[in-house]
Amino acid sequence: MAQFLPLSRAVADNLNSGDTVAFEGFTHLIPTAAAHEAIRQGFKDLTLVRMTPDLIYDQMIGMGMAKKAIFSYAGNPGVGLLRRLRDAVENGFPHALEIEEHSHAAMANAYEAGAAGLPCAIFRGYRGAELTKVNPNIRSVTCPFSGEVLAAVPSVRPDVTFIHAQKANRRGDVLVEGIIGIQKEAALAARRAVVTVEEVVDNFDDLHPNLTVLPRWSVTAISVVPGGAHPSYAHGYYVRDNASYLEWDEISADRDRFREWMQTNVIEKTSDDFAARVEHLRIVA
Incomplete structure (x- = not known):
């Protein structure tokens, strides 16, 4: 049954060095805040699984956290390469990365x-x-x-899957609206599932019951992290931060600049900082 926990505790309790882990999201609802917390806690030797690796896996690989990546298309959406992933594959920096590439x-x-x-x-x-x-x-x-x-x-059976969603109710059921991608299956395939959400509500009485993608018995932990998908979007909450994706291409191209950006924007930050990042992107009802 789902526990409501601060993100730092949810990550520490459910992720271990050496795990096979999925941070799943497709186009929107990418669990950036969860990935950044994993980076801050310094896990190593991870096997990263994801249908479409983008910025968060580029960051985790660049920080030396991954020994292997299992994926389909990998890239900076709408921009181009994942430069830290490419540096690891081609040059072994910061260390060699094994890759297993598949189709979607x-x-x-x-x-x-x-x-x-x-x-x-x-x-x-x-x-x-x-x-x-x-x-x-x-x-x-x-x-x-x-x-x-x-x-x-x-088959893919992660030790733990992290996803981001719009809502959880107080019982621990999780609701996802918009593009679902493969989040549901990734969570159900995992031994443990951690969900970050924009908000917690009393119930989903005013919504179609089929939107309850993950019932509470399938979720290990829930953390409330408004803005936790930035720079991707959260359907109904905030739009995609296209400028951040363009900026990442330049940041990630240089090893020193990458490390400086990670220190300032990830290591020295907390999950509470995400809410401010999406204020100018929020959808006004």
Whole structure:
């Protein structure tokens, strides 16, 4: 059952060095505040899993926290490269990073298989794809009923998944509006699920019950962090901070500038600082 905890405690209680961890969000509701708290606490040797790694994984990799990344498309959305990830892969800085690249379809199916407790995901995909030549975890099986050759990948079962959402009620049920992405499956596939939310409300009586994406029994901890998805957006709360994504391309291109920015904007900050960052981006009803 979900516990309401300060973010620092929720991260400390549920993430360990050496864990396989997913910080999931698709286009919006990216759990930036949770990732920054993990950076402040200095975890090491993490296997980072995510369908679409962007700035937070670039930051975690650049800070030397990751030994491996399992992902589909990785990039700075609408801008270009993840420069810290590329530096780790090409130059081993700050240390070597193992990568396991998949398609979006493979990642989505792998999470769903993990949520179902299955050892692998089987789906139609990778026909003619070059990824099969560089990723030994992309294999094939023959359907025993039709004889069709299908793709197979290992299921994803993180030790812990972090997501951001709009609301939780006081019982610990979590509501997500807008693009869902793969957050639900990533949380259900994990041994522990930590959710940061914009706010806590008494109930969801005025909303459609299907918006309760994660019932309280599936959530380990909830932390209230207004603005916790910045610079991504939170549907209904604040818009995307496009300037921050453009700025990151320049910051991350230089190792020294990257470390200085991380010290000033992550290490020396707390989760309470996120609310101020989105004030000029808030949607006025």
